[in-house]
Amino acid sequence: VFHLREPSAPWGGGWLWRPGCFPGVPEWRWGSLPPPSHHSPPPGALWICCRVERTNILKRKFLTLLFVKTKWRLCCVSVSYVERCQQHRWRCAAVTFTCPDGGLCQSWVGAIAEQLAAITSRPRRLLIYINPYGGKRQGGRVYEQKVAPLFAQAAISTHVIVTEHANHARDHLRTDAELKKYDGVVCVGGDGMFSEIVHGLIWRTQMDSSLDPNSPDETLTSCSLRIGIIPAGSTDCICFATVGTNDPVTSALHIIVGDSQPMDVCSIHHNNTFLRYSVSLLGYGFYGDVLTDSERKRWMGPVRYDFSGLKMFLTHHYYEGTVSYLPARGVVGTPRDAARCRSGCVVCQHNGPKPSERAEKYETDDCGETIRGKFLAINAASMSCACPRSPKGLSPAAHLADGTTDLILVRKCSRFDFLRHLLRHTNKEDQFDLNFVEVHRVVRFRFMPRHCQSDSDLELDLLENGKRQIFGQICRDHPACGCAPAYSSWNCDGEILTHTAIDVRVHCRLIKLFARGIEEPQVFEDLTNPCAI
């Protein structure tokens, strides 16, 4: 919060107050009296902007004419601020103050600049990666037209790299990028591009801390640089889940105001070898099969997901295996809660990293649970995975930064029942309230498919002979026809994992985003107060 006092300001200047800043100030106020000295600003108040009664156009013209005629020099101070719009969108707005005294204008500008410089959470230098081929191939245009002008206005210096091939950004971050020069890394693209940044940054941080990412028991070091996502992909789920909308301008403004949203990351290992990191969905069975099938149909465009979804639903494959997991203990919240993870989430704050993480001493035999069975789907949701198509998401009450993931097991059931379960993702009914579905909040889990004697042998065969053939060979339930595969694939945030036997561990708050989580709707819907940030 800041207050500027200039009794001689010709527009009747004095104190500029933000609504709610002090008791009894319900709206923007431009007054001549200072705020009562015994009131201190509320903690965490963030204020760079101002709003005054709008003078009508005629009045403004009259003022201008008056000054011109008397040959006074008319100076302007324009103050930009963020205004909330509907559906979690933010827009940049501005108020212009005019005054004939250049020195006075300068002192206002100086005072505002001083206040802004004092906010250390705002980034000053950003490293930006643009995927020119993401989504509708509009990444470059989106950045140039919508984002770069805002960064320039906010005096943020940028180093822009347009990627030339897949994994360009990841590899650059791992080895070449001079990270000390930057306050954050921004990706312009979709979830795949975000995943590249996450992999590059986490890897680099562990290398700099001399940690071994191949060890599943290693306690990883959190990344200090925040990540910004300018959505320009085809789905942009992570942006939607952390900001509430897929809008490049809104994301740019969250970066400019220096928001910070911690996020859990799952590490996935196979036989003490690191495979990947996951921040949203890990899915075996149905979601793995849909992804595998849709990858073969890229030529169909986005409709391939609907096609493969329908096909896999009709195919109705189930998979046998053993899931062992370590339940989250001593945490508040369950996967069946009605409350959602929102901006300033109390569950995330309560369940944050503990000084002695029990999960780090994972012994399945001692404290883990084991479930054997036939599953249509095994999913681990580290966030709700809400998207425009499934507004509730796969696990509506999952949290972004509570150090857990929701393990959802869908056992073998009829097609009709499975359809009921799937449809409940799109309506108000509880998708977990079915006797063939169970959900557990866990900090670590392992999956071992039945028939899996040596998963690395399987991996080699998969690569050499192609999936269909090996599935035919290992199909023991249908030895005669060889039609039903014994193995599915893991869908890891939209990428296919080549191994089926995996060990997954949640790392609490391993990364931070330039976001603040989805804000409660009432903040947005109260548009009578165009609350500025």
Ligand SMILES: Nc1ncnc2c1ncn2[C@@H]1O[C@H](COP(=O)(O)OP(=O)(O)OP(=O)(O)O)[C@@H](O)[C@H]1O
């Ligand atoms: N210059 C490039 N040429 C080809 N591929 C690239 C390039 N830069 C990045 N990629 C790869 O393209 C993949 C897809 O990109 P991105 O995630 O940006 O878009 P998308 O797939 O359309 O969106 P979404 O992942 O949200 O569905 C990423 O996995 C990334 O590794």
